[in-house]
Amino acid sequence: MPEKIHLKIKRQDGPDKPGYWEEFVIPYRPRLNVIACLMDIQKNPVNAAGKKTTPVVWECNCLEEVCGACTMVINGKARQACTALIDKLEQPIILEPLSKFPVIRDLMVDRKAMFEHLKRVRAWIDIDGTYNIGPGPRISEKVREWAYELSRCMTCGCCMEACPQVNPRSGFIGPTAIAQVRRFNAHPTGAGEREARLEALMGPGGIAECGNAQNCEKACPKGLPLIKSLAELHQETTLHGVFGWLKR
Ligand code: SF4
Numbered sequence: 001m002p003e004k005i006h007l008k009i010k011r012q013d014g015p016d017k018p019g020y021w022e023e024f025v026i027p028y029r030p031r032l033n034v035i036a037c038l039m040d041i042q043k044n045p046v047n048a049a050g051k052k053t054t055p056v057v058w059e060c061n062c063l064e065e066v067c068g069a070c071t072m073v074i075n076g077k078a079r080q081a082c083t084a085l086i087d088k089l090e091q092p093i094i095l096e097p098l099s100k101f102p103v104i105r106d107l108m109v110d111r112k113a114m115f116e117h118l119k120r121v122r123a124w125i126d127i128d129g130t131y132n133i134g135p136g137p138r139i140s141e142k143v144r145e146w147a148y149e150l151s152r153c154m155t156c157g158c159c160m161e162a163c164p165q166v167n168p169r170s171g172f173i174g175p176t177a178i179a180q181v182r183r184f185n186a187h188p189t190g191a192g193e194r195e196a197r198l199e200a201l202m203g204p205g206g207i208a209e210c211g212n213a214q215n216c217e218k219a220c221p222k223g224l225p226l227i228k229s230l231a232e233l234h235q236e237t238t239l240h241g242v243f244g245w246l247k248r
Helices: 034-043 112-120 141-151 158-162 175-186 190-202 215-219 226-247
Strands: 004-012 019-027 071-074 077-080 093-096 103-105
Touching: 004 034, 019 034, 034 093, 077 158, 112 175, 141 175, 158 175, 158 215, 175 190, 175 226, 190 226, 215 226
Parallel strands: 004 093
Antiparallel strands: 004 019, 071 077, 071 093
């Protein structure tokens, strides 16, 4: 059993500041997660050289792998800090911010781009009134099963981190938003916006920029069926591009 926990953290004092590494050693306690270690450092911000430093900045919220806010790169893999247990990690534990989003400070990044992509593809169901209109249309059990899987997306960004097409040169919207098009188009009310969603995927940075690397599904902590969603939407957008004008 180790007596200490050794962390090596990639830090950055602000969006336009240079990155640097700082190491911390804290007392071992069993069953800690990465968030608990960061909280220990926050309470006593002294680095491994014994020098007083600034507390490390990170983001977290639910602490049960539902919100995605604490996503960071831990020992080279993008994952949630809340479910990263120290007893299962090799030391030194290396913490870095996600590389596909702008750093705000230290381990905290700005994931706004993903939410903008969800807006672009209209990843919601329009309501047709604020009054009680009774139960909505029924969904078959078969569709509900896979649509539920897609609804578990927490917009964490692990799939974006793993995707080589998501980079500063491409503008590719990535698997997160594309998978949500499949989910909302399958909903009986959401299907009213099906064509608008497909067209949003057909523009610059859309599905045509997917390189079929297939890293995304392996990286997704919720096991979303991303590869199948991408394949189906490749087909649907192609058919919509060829025959969509007939409906107008
Ligand atoms: Fe995270 Fe998976 Fe959603 Fe990508 S699809 S944002 S990896 S939960």
